[in-house]
Amino acid sequence: MSVPTSSAQWSSRLGFILAAAGSAIGLGAIWKFPYWAGANGGAAFILPYILFTFTAGVVLVMAELALGRSGRGSAVEAMRRAGGRGFAWCGGMAVLTSFLILSYYAVVGGWCAAYLAEALMGEAASSDPEVLKMRFGELVSSGGRNIAWLFAFLAAVCLTAVFGVHRGIERLSTCLMPIFFLLMIGLAAYSLLLPGSEAGLAYLFQFSWSTVTPQAILNAMGFTFFSLSLGAGVLVTYGAYVNKSTRLPAAAMWVAILALQAAILAGLVIMPAVFAYGLEPDAGPGLVFITLPMIFAQLSGGSVVAVIFYFCLFVAALTSAVSLLEVAVAFLQNECRFSRRAAVFLCFAALFILGSVSALSFGPWSDCLIFGRSIFDFLDYVCTNFLMTINGLAVAFVVGWKAWPKAMKELSTCSPENGVVTKGTLSAIGFGLRWLAPLMVLASCWQGLEA
Numbered sequence: 513m514s515v516p517t518s519s520a521q522w523s524s525r526l527g528f529i530l531a532a533a534g535s536a537i538g539l540g541a542i543w544k545f546p547y548w549a550g551a552n553g554g555a556a557f558i559l560p561y562i563l564f565t566f567t568a569g570v571v572l573v574m575a576e577l578a579l580g581r582s583g584r585g586s587a588v589e590a591m592r593r594a595g596g597r598g599f600a601w602c603g604g605m606a607v608l609t610s611f612l613i614l615s616y617y618a619v620v621g622g623w624c625a626a627y628l629a630e631a632l633m634g635e636a637a638s639s640d641p642e643v644l645k646m647r648f649g650e651l652v653s654s655g656g657r658n659i660a661w662l663f664a665f666l667a668a669v670c671l672t673a674v675f676g677v678h679r680g681i682e683r684l685s686t687c688l689m690p691i692f693f694l695l696m697i698g699l700a701a702y703s704l705l706l707p708g709s710e711a712g713l714a715y716l717f718q719f720s721w722s723t724v725t726p727q728a729i730l731n732a733m734g735f736t737f738f739s740l741s742l743g744a745g746v747l748v749t750y751g752a753y754v755n756k757s758t759r760l761p762a763a764a765m766w767v768a769i770l771a772l773q774a775a776i777l778a779g780l781v782i783m784p785a786v787f788a789y790g791l792e793p794d795a796g797p798g799l800v801f802i803t804l805p806m807i808f809a810q811l812s813g814g815s816v817v818a819v820i821f822y823f824c825l826f827v828a829a830l831t832s833a834v835s836l837l838e839v840a841v842a843f844l845q846n847e848c849r850f851s852r853r854a855a856v857f858l859c860f861a862a863l864f865i866l867g868s869v870s871a872l873s874f875g876p877w878s879d880c881l882i883f884g885r886s887i888f889d890f891l892d893y894v895c896t897n898f899l900m901t902i903n904g905l906a907v908a909f910v911v912g913w914k915a916w917p918k919a920m921k922e923l924s925t926c927s928p929e930n931g932v933v934t935k936g937t938l939s940a941i942g943f944g945l946r947w948l949a950p951l952m953v954l955a956s957c958w959q960g961l962e963a
């Protein structure tokens with residue numbers, strides 16, 4: 513099977529960390545985190561999420577990167593090399609998972625593109641929550657508009673992917689991530705200064721056992737996977753492009769820290785404003801698209817801030833979506849011998865068809881329910897809470913049990929100037945992978961299923 517050539521490598525350690533963080537930080541942190549935290553009782557969701565991130569989450573990031581770097585091919589190839597032929601299908605499941613996620617993720621990416629277009633026309637801000645709710649409702653319930661924006665977003669994703677790993681993905685991430693962080697810090701400061709914002713802070717961080725539900729814990733576990741881009745073959749695929757001088761455990765820690773702080777920052781922008789403006793914290797997927805325009809309306813120069821914000825949000829969604837696409841593209845290139853262009857084109861067509869189904873589930877097909885959920889919600893629920901976590905378990909098993917000596921070597925390989933990985937660190941990672949991650953994932957899935 514083919515090995516990525518040197519041109520398909522990250523140009524530096526920082527470039528790789530930013531690209532991996534670019535995959536992790538996206539709509540999950542900014543769009544999904546505030547509304548999931550809102551729907552799952554605030555702190556009852558956030559504290560387990562932080563706990564999962566720094567235990568099961570971070571060791572699985574390390575495992576996926578090690579698997580990818582030693583596999584040097586697609587997710588399927590990496591699983592086959594580490595676990596033997598029988599495990600290739602686990603890689604196939606990861607490819608399928610990333611594909612399904614991208615199909616509905618791109619619908620929300622399309623909303624971001626639509627809001628960016630509105631911001632450019634100076635129409636994004638309004639201080640009237642009813643107008644904003646109506647505007648969001650009109651966008652998502654119009655099948656035609658939703659599909660058109662889905663098409664535009666997918667086209668942008670595929671174009672970026674055609675430029676390849678180094679030129680397309682890495683450059684975008686390197687330029688825009690720092691701008692985005694600064695902007696979010698500024699918006700969080702503004703939101704926290706609004707009168708009445710303390711209630712939002714209390715909602716986010718005041719923990720009480722009485723609000724913890726099994727479903728909130730399952731959702732926190734699912735969100736950890738979603739936010740770290742775990743269990744979908746992305747980090748395995750990106751790991752294949754990492755050079756041998758990078759210290760994987762440290763890189764994984766960086767990715768986890770950056771992803772977590774992006775989500776917390778988004779919570780600090782949205783929740784204080786939600787309470788200050790008297791909105792409902794559990795308002796659902798529209799939360800970000802309704803709260804932020806209210807902030808922009810009150811800022812001096814708010815329309816310029818809105819353009820910068822929606823541009824960064826669009827790019828954050830784009831870098832995550834490109835990483836999801838890369839899994840299927842690498843698979844088609846390595847396993848089916850497609851050219852990069854043909855692979856991207858085929859994915860574009862299939863994603864557009866599948867994505868349109870999710871896009872229509874907000875409007876014309878909103879009555880079509882699967883187990884009580886819309887098609888969009890059902891896909892999201894199954895992918896985040898089950899497919900990603902099951903794939904994560906497979907990675908933990910293969911890396912922690914079947915290929916641990918090889919994985920240890922991979923995890924400790926780095927150039928001397930990047931430090932050393934001690935024996936103690938390796939044993940802790942081994943323990944995390946063999947016992948902690950599987951137990952945590954199984955316990956939360958069990959709890960969620962029982963609920």
Ligand code: PFF
Pocket residue numbers: 535536537538539540541610613737738739740741742743744745746832833835836
């Ligand atoms: N981590 C991305 C986000 O939070 O927006 C979404 C994502 C990317 C999920 C890649 C899964 C994945 F494999």
